[in-house]
Amino acid sequence: MNRYQGIGSRKDTDGKVLMKTVLYPDIPRSSDDLWVQTDSGDRLDLLAHQYYGNVQYWWIIAQANGVGKGTLYVEPGTQLRIPANAAGLEEQQRKLNQG
Numbered sequence: 001m002n003r004y005q006g007i008g009s010r011k012d013t014d015g016k017v018l019m020k021t022v023l024y025p026d027i028p029r030s031s032d033d034l035w036v037q038t039d040s041g042d043r044l045d046l047l048a049h050q051y052y053g054n055v056q057y058w059w060i061i062a063q064a065n066g067v068g069k070g071t072l073y074v075e076p077g078t079q080l081r082i083p084a085n086a087a088g089l090e091e092q093q094r095k096l097n098q099g
Contacts, residue, residue, distance in 0.1 A: 025092035027064040032084035043072040052086045060089050 034051065044058035044067070052060070062068030064083045074080065083089065 020097075023093070023096040024059065024063045025089060025096060027060065027083050027089060029081070030084050033064075034082040034084075036080050036082060038074045038076055038078045038080060040076045042074050042076070044068050044074060045072050047074075047080070047082070051082045054086070057086045057090070059093075060086055 036047070038047075044061050045055040047061055048057040049055045058068065058072060060083055061080060064081050067074060067078070067080070
């Protein structure tokens with residue numbers, strides 16, 4: 001599923017597509033969450049693939065840890081929380097951005 005699916009857009013007078021702001025759910029801590037320490041070369045999309053089997057869930061790790069603004073790379077040695085229930089979080093994100 002594309003995380004932009006269902007998010008409105010329009011074209012400006014020059015024909016450029018303008019997307020609405022994407023809203024993300026709060027991601028509370030859970031006893032089922034995993035904690036990892038990053039290594040050299042780790043990226044949010046690769047971690048999402050490793051732990052969720054889906055690179056498109058990178059935003060879940062980013063949102064939970066307050067990282068990823070402008071880059072998918074993560075500094076080596078950074079401790080990250082990998083939230084449980086990625087599918088449920090994706091559903092919450094979809095509902096936040098309907099209409």
